[in-house]
Amino acid sequence: MRQFEGKVAVVAGSVNGIGRAQAERFAAEGMKVVLADVERDALDAAVQELHRQEYDVLGVRTDVSRPASVEALARRARDAYGKVHILCNNAGVGAGAPSAWEYSVKDWQWVLGVNLMGVVHGLNTFVPLMLDQDEEGHIVNTASVWGLVPRGGALYGVSKFAVVRLTEGLHYDLYERGAKLRCSVLCPGAIATRIAVSARNRPAELREGEPAPDDPAADPARREEVIRRWQEFGMPPSEVAEIVLEGIKDERFYILTHPGVLEGVRVRMEDILAQRNPSPQDFPLGLSSRPDLAPPRLA
Secondary structure, rough: OOOOOOOEEEEEOEEEEEEHHHHHHHHHHHOOEEEEEOHHHHHHHHHHHHHOOOOOOOEEEOOOOOHHHHHHHHHHHHHHHOOOOOOOOOOOOOOOOOHHOOHHHHHHHHHHHHHHHHHHHHHHHHHHHHHOOOOOOEEEEOOOOHHOOOOOHHHHHHHHHHHHHHHHHHHHHHHOOOEEEEEEEOOOEEEEHHHHHHHHOHHHEEEEEEEEOOOHHHHHHHHHHHHHHHHHHHHHHHHHHHHHHHHOOOOOOOOEEEOOOOHHHHHHHHHHHHHHOOOOOOOOOOOOOOOOOOOOOOO
């Protein structure tokens, strides 16, 4: 897909970080953009800012963990613009990195509900519509480098490994159908986003009492400090958006922001082929443009 002007993009998880940068980059290409996010006030502010830049955008509050909410998003997009040509399933949350057995059932429900089922709901809702259009289109599912190598928190990694495998399956399904629709899996490294404080959007019914004292959700000052550290440590989202745009143009399936992770992929594949135990993979595997900084704690 190389012609963007006048086409329509839907971006889930679009009020900040990668999603916001994608929305703005698509708009700059002359696309009509539907911004979808669970944070209503931030969504309204993002839409207003893009309107001030004279971009044609629409904001729809969406909880991607709920299929009915994603279906409502699709209706709003179709009612406003008629079609959808690019879908970015970008919404994501993190729940820290304790030992694998220390996550609660509610942790699993929350993270998988957004990171995995949000993508599932996006595909179930939008792919039939996009296929019926019989036009060029592209789907970008956001996973992570932790969906390619066995590092990071187990829960977050499970959700992202699942997104990689789901998108690989989607690729084969579209190919066998002879569809004009293409897909990519975005596997970013350390990016200057607010995912480290995603607990701010955790539903009350999936919380485990009060936040721990060291959880950024418990202390606004601590939260701002974590955000500041991610801004220093991570790649600017605008750079990710440019990489994604070029990946769509090239019909590239695996879209990486930090090629250093490929060494970790090689080690993992060699472990599997040799049927040996997983090898240690020391951080950072080239995941940050600031190797002098330690990665901020996810919460």
